[in-house]
Amino acid sequence: MPKTSKITSATNMSRRALLGAAGLGAAGLGAASLSAVSVVGATSALAADHHHGRPMPPAPTRPEVAFYGRSQAGIANPPPAHLQFAAIDTTVTSRPALIGLMKDLTQGAARLTSALPVGKTGAVNGPADVAPEDTGEALDLPSAGLTITFGFGPELFTSQSKGDRFGLANMQPAGLQQFPIFKGDELVAGRIGGDICIQACADDAQVAMHAVRNLMRIAGTRAKVRWTQAGFNRAASLSNVTTTPRNLFGFRDGTNNLNTNDRAAMDEFVWAKFSDGAAWMDGGSYLAVRQIRMLIVDWDDSVLEEQEDVLGRTKSGGAPLSGGTEFTTPDFSKLAAGGKPAIAPDSHLALAHPQNNGGVRILRRAFNYANSDDASGAADVGLFFMSYQRDLSRQFVALQRQLSESDLLNEYIRHTASAAFAVPPGTSPGGYIGETLLA
Numbered sequence: 559m560p561k562t563s564k565i566t567s568a569t570n571m572s573r574r575a576l577l578g579a580a581g582l583g584a585a586g587l588g589a590a591s592l593s594a595v596s597v598v599g600a601t602s603a604l605a606a607d608h609h610h611g612r613p614m615p616p617a618p619t620r621p622e623v624a625f626y627g628r629s630q631a632g633i634a635n636p637p638p639a640h641l642q643f644a645a646i647d648t649t650v651t652s653r654p655a656l657i658g659l660m661k662d663l664t665q666g667a668a669r670l671t672s673a674l675p676v677g678k679t680g681a682v683n684g685p686a687d688v689a690p691e692d693t694g695e696a697l698d699l700p701s702a703g704l705t706i707t708f709g710f711g712p713e714l715f716t717s718q719s720k721g722d723r724f725g726l727a728n729m730q731p732a733g734l735q736q737f738p739i740f741k742g743d744e745l746v747a748g749r750i751g752g753d754i755c756i757q758a759c760a761d762d763a764q765v766a767m768h769a770v771r772n773l774m775r776i777a778g779t780r781a782k783v784r785w786t787q788a789g790f791n792r793a794a795s796l797s798n799v800t801t802t803p804r805n806l807f808g809f810r811d812g813t814n815n816l817n818t819n820d821r822a823a824m825d826e827f828v829w830a831k832f833s834d835g836a837a838w839m840d841g842g843s844y845l846a847v848r849q850i851r852m853l854i855v856d857w858d859d860s861v862l863e864e865q866e867d868v869l870g871r872t873k874s875g876g877a878p879l880s881g882g883t884e885f886t887t888p889d890f891s892k893l894a895a896g897g898k899p900a901i902a903p904d905s906h907l908a909l910a911h912p913q914n915n916g917g918v919r920i921l922r923r924a925f926n927y928a929n930s931d932d933a934s935g936a937a938d939v940g941l942f943f944m945s946y947q948r949d950l951s952r953q954f955v956a957l958q959r960q961l962s963e964s965d966l967l968n969e970y971i972r973h974t975a976s977a978a979f980a981v982p983p984g985t986s987p988g989g990y991i992g993e994t995l996l997a
């Protein structure tokens with residue numbers, strides 16, 4: 559049971575305030591960058607300083623991220639402020655039609671990530687008596703570091719209702735399966751799986767939304783959305799805030815994430831290899847998606863000590879409860895006054911740390927999310943958890959099995975959506991995402 563503070567009366571009001579603030583955050587303040595590699599954007603307009611009548615320097619703009627490459631973008635580059643995620647189903651029934659769809663989606667994504675409107679005539683240059691090819695809301699906007707990442711779900715290879723519709727069953731990677739039902743799962747019907755996923759990340763919510771919307775128009779009758787979710791991190795314009803971002807429980811999240819600049823670690827834990835079994839995945843990765851609702855009313859009323867015990871770190875600076883600062887290695891043998899372990903063995907930190915999970919590491923790429931209240935009036939906010947790894951069953955599934963059994967955090971969270979995807983390698987101009995599988 560949570561230790562609950564006596565001050566509970568402000569709960570409902572503070573939840574409203576929180577949702578209001580989250581909505582503002584999700585709307586975004588334009589394209590700027592948290593990234594050290596950012597350049598001063600030529601595209602940013604000068605903003606007037608209303609107090610002093612002086613023009614302010616332009617906000618930095620996250621540079622374009624190359625769409626083409628050995629691996630798809632959107633895995634190893636730092637996550638920007640906004641996510642638009644869609645799990646879609648294809649209605650095509652033949653391999654050539656699926657190839658046609660992936661070619662068109664690839665071409666569209668290459669244009670979108672270069673801040674170009676889709677189609678031959680874009681948003682405004684077509685005939686007046688024809689619906690524009692591009693929907694237009696990203697006209698005038700820079701790329702905002704947009705990345706578009708495609709993945710293939712297990713059902714694309716074989717499914718009970720549709721069988722082996724594309725002749726791909728023998729290409730299905732062994733580890734690419736719908737996730738088992740973990741202890742405590744409360745998955746919402748209709749928010750599980752998907753034939754194909756589109757992960758669009760950008761420093762601007764409108765750019766990310768425009769990308770998914772226009773890709774779905776390109777697909778037309780060849781695909782329909784199964785489920786979607788938008789996510790956010792703190793605004794890109796706060797580039798002077800360089801600390802680890804916080805999740806909606808108020809804790810720094812990402813402290814001991816894999817370092818994407820560590821090539822050896824990325825090779826060991828993230829990039830799939832020719833020799834792993836599915837040769838077509840060489841240079842790709844596997845994506846685990848879990849929408850995790852946070853029971854914020856219970857959490858917000860639990861005392862600080864309980865919150866820190868659950869996560870195993872301090873709320874202020876994110877240091878492990880065994881001492882030191884944020885990046886100090888946790889000492890799980892350290893005892894607190896009274897003789898108990900300083901870091902509870904069933905805290906999230908203890909259970910998720912490689913020292914206690916057989917050495918498993920994953921590359922987390924999570925966003926906060928804030929939806930409208932559900933039908934019962936409860937807040938639907940939390941963490942849109944995504945992680946990339948080389949092998950789903952040995953990494954994400956093994957880790958989540960351990961967490962689902964005994965993580966103290968489970969009292970305050972519910973997993974509501976779930977999907978697994980094989981994210982194939984990248985492509986070069988003239989090629990298409992999925993070519994190594996489908997050609």
Ligand code: HEM
Pocket residue numbers: 805807809810811812813814815848850851852869871906907910911912919920940941943954957958961971
């Ligand atoms: C709402 C749900 C979750 C919350 C609030 C949460 C929060 C946190 C926090 C605050 C940390 C410590 C800082 C850090 O190193 O990033 C952390 C670490 C971590 N979490 Fe989570 N997490 C959640 C779900 C998950 C899930 C589902 C997984 C994987 C199955 C996971 C895997 C990890 C890993 C691997 C670490 C790093 C542990 C280490 O090496 O020290 N988390 N999480």
